[in-house]
Amino acid sequence: MATEVTAVYDIRRRYEEARSGGMRSEVAWVAWRSLKKLTRNPFLIFFSLFMPLVWLLMFSQTFGTMFSRGAMTRGVPLPYDFVAVMLPGVAIMTAIQSASQSGFGMVADIDSGFMDKFFVAPIRRTSVLLGKMLADGTRMAVQSSIVLFIAWVMTFVAGWRIPFATGFFGAVLIVLLATGFGIAFSGLSNMVALRSKSTETTMMVSFTLTFPLQFLSTALIPRDLLPPWVQIFSSLNPVSYLADAARSLIVTGYDWPVIGKACLAIVVFGVVLQGLALQAFNAQGK
Amino acid sequence: MRQTETQTQAIIDVRDLVKVYPGRGPGTQEPVRAVDGVTFSVAGGEFFGFLGPNGAGKSTSIKIITTLLAKTSGVVTLCGRDIEREAEAVRRLIGYAGQSIGVDGELTGRENLTLVGHLYHLPAALVKERVAELLAVLQLEEAADRPAYTYSGGMRRRLDLGSGLIHRPRVLFLDEPTTGLDPQTRNAVWEYLRKLHSEEAMTIFLTTQYMEEADQLCQRLAIIDRGKIVAEGSPTALKAEIGADVVTIRIARDEAFETNRSRALTIAQKVPNVRRAQSFEEGVSVHAVNGGETLLQIVRVLDAEKINIQQLALSHPTLDEVFLQHTGRQMRVEEEKPASRGGPWRRGMRRN
Numbered sequence: 053m054a055t056e057v058t059a060v061y062d063i064r065r066r067y068e069e070a071r072s073g074g075m076r077s078e079v080a081w082v083a084w085r086s087l088k089k090l091t092r093n094p095f096l097i098f099f100s101l102f103m104p105l106v107w108l109l110m111f112s113q114t115f116g117t118m119f120s121r122g123a124m125t126r127g128v129p130l131p132y133d134f135v136a137v138m139l140p141g142v143a144i145m146t147a148i149q150s151a152s153q154s155g156f157g158m159v160a161d162i163d164s165g166f167m168d169k170f171f172v173a174p175i176r177r178t179s180v181l182l183g184k185m186l187a188d189g190t191r192m193a194v195q196s197s198i199v200l201f202i203a204w205v206m207t208f209v210a211g212w213r214i215p216f217a218t219g220f221f222g223a224v225l226i227v228l229l230a231t232g233f234g235i236a237f238s239g240l241s242n243m244v245a246l247r248s249k250s251t252e253t254t255m256m257v258s259f260t261l262t263f264p265l266q267f268l269s270t271a272l273i274p275r276d277l278l279p280p281w282v283q284i285f286s287s288l289n290p291v292s293y294l295a296d297a298a299r300s301l302i303v304t305g306y307d308w309p310v311i312g313k314a315c316l317a318i319v320v321f322g323v324v325l326q327g328l329a330l331q332a333f334n335a336q337g338k
Numbered sequence: 339m340r341q342t343e344t345q346t347q348a349i350i351d352v353r354d355l356v357k358v359y360p361g362r363g364p365g366t367q368e369p370v371r372a373v374d375g376v377t378f379s380v381a382g383g384e385f386f387g388f389l390g391p392n393g394a395g396k397s398t399s400i401k402i403i404t405t406l407l408a409k410t411s412g413v414v415t416l417c418g419r420d421i422e423r424e425a426e427a428v429r430r431l432i433g434y435a436g437q438s439i440g441v442d443g444e445l446t447g448r449e450n451l452t453l454v455g456h457l458y459h460l461p462a463a464l465v466k467e468r469v470a471e472l473l474a475v476l477q478l479e480e481a482a483d484r485p486a487y488t489y490s491g492g493m494r495r496r497l498d499l500g501s502g503l504i505h506r507p508r509v510l511f512l513d514e515p516t517t518g519l520d521p522q523t524r525n526a527v528w529e530y531l532r533k534l535h536s537e538e539a540m541t542i543f544l545t546t547q548y549m550e551e552a553d554q555l556c557q558r559l560a561i562i563d564r565g566k567i568v569a570e571g572s573p574t575a576l577k578a579e580i581g582a583d584v585v586t587i588r589i590a591r592d593e594a595f596e597t598n599r600s601r602a603l604t605i606a607q608k609v610p611n612v613r614r615a616q617s618f619e620e621g622v623s624v625h626a627v628n629g630g631e632t633l634l635q636i637v638r639v640l641d642a643e644k645i646n647i648q649q650l651a652l653s654h655p656t657l658d659e660v661f662l663q664h665t666g667r668q669m670r671v672e673e674e675k676p677a678s679r680g681g682p683w684r685r686g687m688r689r690n
Contacts, residue, residue, distance in 0.1 A: 060539050067468075067506040068430055072461040081456045085445065092444040092485065165438035169501060171406050173457035174429040337407045 078175045082183020086157065087190060100191070104146035104199045111138055111272065112212070132303065135203065136214040140298030141271030143199050143226055144291065147192040147234030148266060152258035154188050154238035155245025162249055162336075171337065181326075181333055184242070185235050192234040196227050215303055222301040225311070232318040233294050239325030246332035271295040290317035348379040349509055349541050350386075350403065355412035357398050357565075372398040374565030376412075380543060380558075382508075385535050387556035388545040389657065391669050395565040396545035397437060400513050403543075404434045417508065430458070433507035437514045439498045443487030447478050447497050450486060451504055458505035465504075472500040476530070492523035499530070510534065512544040516551060528555060549657040549669070561661055568664040573657060580655040580663065582613050583629025585636065588621040590646035598645045605643065609635050618668050621648075623659065 090096060112135035161167040170180045200223050206212040216222065240261065245254045266272075268282050269291035275283060286292045297314035300307040357373040373395040380386040388396045401407035403414055405425045414421045416428045442450055448469060455465035473482045476496040481489060486497060495515070502510060515531070516524040532555065534540050546552050552559050553573045561569040561576075569576055587606070589598050602622045606615040611632050614625040626632035629652050640647060661669040 064506045064508065067458070067460065067464070068508075070458070070460045070464065070505075072459045072464075073456065077456065077459075081453055085442065085449075085453050088449065089442065089444045163438075164442075165436045165440035166442055167440075168406055168434070168436050169440045169454060170457065172404055172429060172432070172434045173454065174426045174459065175457050337401070 075176060075179055078179035079183045079186060082170070082180050083186035083190070086184060086187030089157075090187070090191060100150060100195060101198055103149060104142055104195060105202065107142050107145065108135070108139070108199060108203065111135075111142070115272075131213070132215050133213040135206075135212050136302055137274060137299065138272045139200070139203050139214060140226055140302050141269075141295045143196040144230045144233060144294050144298060145266050145271055146195045146199055147230040148237055148262060148291070150188060150192045150195060151234040151236075151238035152241050152262045154184070155241035155243075155254040155258070156251055157184070158242055158245040159249055159251045159254060162246075167336070177333055178330065181242070181330060185238065185326075188238050189231050189235045193227050193231045196230040197223075200226060217303055217305045218301045222306070226298045226301055229294055229298055229311075229314055229318070232315075233290070233321070236318050236322030236325060239322065239327070239329040242329040243325065243332045246329065246336065265289060265291050269295055270299075274299075290321045293317040349382045349384075349417055350378075350380040350543060351413075351415045352379065352399075352403065353377050353413040355399065355402065355414060356410045357395070357402060357407070358410045371565050373402070373409075376562070376565070376567055378560055378567060378570065380509075380541060382541055383535075383539055385531075385542045385544075385555060385557045387543070387552045387559040388562050389547070389549070389552040389556075389559050389661075390545075390562035391547055394562045396547075396562060397513055399562075400434075400511055400543070400545055404432055404511050405429060406434070430505065431508045433502035433505065433510045435498045435502040435510075435512050435515060437517065439494050440501070441486045441489075441494050441497050444485055446483050446485055447473065447489070447493075447500075448482045450497060451500055454501040455504045460505065468504055468506075472503060476500050492519055492526070495519060495523070495527065496530075499527075503534075506538075507540075509541040509543060512542065514545055514547065516546070516548070524551075531555060547669070549661075553657055561657075561664060563661075563665045569660060576657065576660045577655045580625050580659055582625040582627050582655070583632075584653050584655050584659045585624040585626055585629055585633050586621065586649075586651040586653070587624065587636065587640070587647060588649040588651075590648040592646060594646070601643065602640060602645055605639050605645075606636055609639070614663075616662065616666065618662055618666065620668070623662055625655070625659070625663075 112133070115138070116134040158167075161170075171177070203212065203214055204216065204223075207214050207216075218225070241254060241258050244257045245251075248254060248257075268285045269289045270278070270286050271291055271294075275286065275292070275296075278286060293310075293314045294317060297307070297311045300310050355373050355376040356371065359370045359372055361367040361369050376395070376399060388394075388399065390396050398407065402409045403416070403421065405421050405428055408422075417431055419427050419431075421428050442453075445453070451469040451472060452465055455468060456462075460468065473479050476499065478493060478497060478500070481493060486494060489497065499512075499515070502512075512531075516527050519527065528551070531542060531544075535542050544551075544555065556573060558572050559570070559576070560567045569579075571579075587602060589595055589602060592598075599617050599621060603615055603617045606612055606622055606624045609624075609626075609632060611626045611628050612624055613627065616623050624632065624636065633650065633652050637647075637650065658669060661667075
């Protein structure tokens with residue numbers, strides 16, 4: 053009996069002293085779980101791709117006519133279609149949409165008690181947030197890539213005139229910008245989710261803030277075509293900086309000062325919103 | 339050496355634990371003292387339990403000890419380590435299975451366990467080995483690669499238990515481990531917990547609102563009510579304190595109920611052999627040395643006094659009587675039925 057008990061202690065010690073994988077592994081496993089969930093949910097995958105495609109087709113068809121008739125370009129015909137102007141905006145809006153839903157999973161995990169599994173394990177709380185960002189980021193990158201890819205295919209299939217001025221690497225840069233901004237913006241949804249612990253509240257706050265951010269920006273329409281008050285608002289709106297940078301990559305070429313501003317917008321927005329989310333996360337159980 | 343050390347030392351040591359929830363929102367402005375100065379300790383290898391009604395402070399206490407919730411004041415150590423200053427070390431030593439089953443329904447059973455195994459920094463090979471072992475022990479092998487949302491309540495409970503055991507903790511914390519389970523599944527869980535305790539020398543701390551569960555499983559238990567420990571000891575010792583048979587007289591619920599109850603109490607106190615008589619919500623509870631005889635005597639007097647009796651019962655003391663003796667109320671078990679939430683005995687103190 054005594055030896056058996058000693059054997060139990062020996063086995064137990066092997067487990068207690070295990071320190072396999074540091075913070076990087078913690079983050080990776082949290083992300084693995086979120087992504088695994090995503091692949092298990094075909095409806096979610098379908099609809100998270102469906103919405104940006106609807107925008108791409110709907111906006112390009114409705115506004116496209118106005119654009120091609122010169123109504124939106126003050127009579128000067130341009131060598132590309134309206135879809136080239138709004139494509140970068142749609143790529144970014146796709147990421148923003150995903151980001152605005154990020155908090156829902158947080159509420160679900162708190163409600164189900166799954167979050168306690170993370171909190172009772174010997175991992176850093178930051179790992180849980182970073183893992184979630186990594187998973188969200190992967191999803192956003194895939195979504196915005198698909199938007200760009202389909203637009204590219206449409207240049208052959210439907211004769212869309214999109215210059216893709218910076219080619220493949222420019223497209224990669226757009227995906228990175230969209231993903232970076234999406235990750236930064238997801239802090240808002242997570243912060244609201246953690247403070248309110250309610251899906252309804254998170255949805256309301258996200259939607260009410262997401263729409264003006266998207267439409268009172270240069271995401272779909274260039275700055276000089278916006279009404280003056282919207283111009284003022286849009287110059288304060290980080291989405292505009294992202295849209296301007298992405299648009300230059302499609303229409304004109306590498307405009308580094310504009311891209312730099314977009315990166316700055318990501319960093320400032322990200323530090324503030326994710327900082328608030330981290331604060332709310334650390335306040336759990338207090 | 340190690341063995342004697344862990345078995346003699348208190349593994350869980352709680353001193354003057356207090357948790358005050360600030361009043362939030364309309365109607366609950368008053369701060370709530372969910373845990374109000376709780377002190378106890380649990381020795382290595384012990385099967386210890388918190389028995390109490392909903393809202394007594396069981397969940398709050400267990401969440402504080404498992405580092406899930408911050409305390410207001412008091413000192414809590416686990417294996418000699420402070421739960422706040424050495425939280426990470428403490429987390430490696432404990433396993434926790436909560437009241438709400440923390441299983442991810444979209445992941446399979448195997449994936450759920452694998453994820454948690456890696457969160458404890460176990461090497462991949464060890465995770466694989468341990469997951470297979472647990473799936474076998476918990477009889478989840480066949481369902482291992484099915485999403486957990488297809489599992490029955492009992493299977494989910496077992497899976498959740500498994501994720502609390504993945505790292506072979508020294509102490510296992512279980513918050514109402516059989517609430518919402520059918521009797522058969524409940525027995526199976528009890529069986530498994532007994533096995534864990536005896537074969538793996540595991541210290542187990544559970545909370546429960548079921549008298550029978552506490553009686554069957556716990557070597558020692560603390561009865562907790564309104565945030566305070568009102569009695570502590572082994573189930574046998576607690577019941578022996580009563581030292582007599584129990585006669586329960588339920589008075590008919592008519593307009594004279596209140597008067598009849600106090601009259602019955604006065605009468606019962608005068609009957610010889612009665613050690614103690616006490617009234618509760620439904621009538622009077624009497625502890626008597628020779629229960630059968632006393633029962634007859636009481637009935638005769640009550641009948642002569644024309645007090646309407648609804649029901650009479652004679653029993654050996656159970657933890658019900660222990661609870662009643664210490665709190666003046668009967669402990670009622672509320673099954674998990676959302677519609678019945680907010681009964682008078684809950685006092686709105688439950689926090690999950």
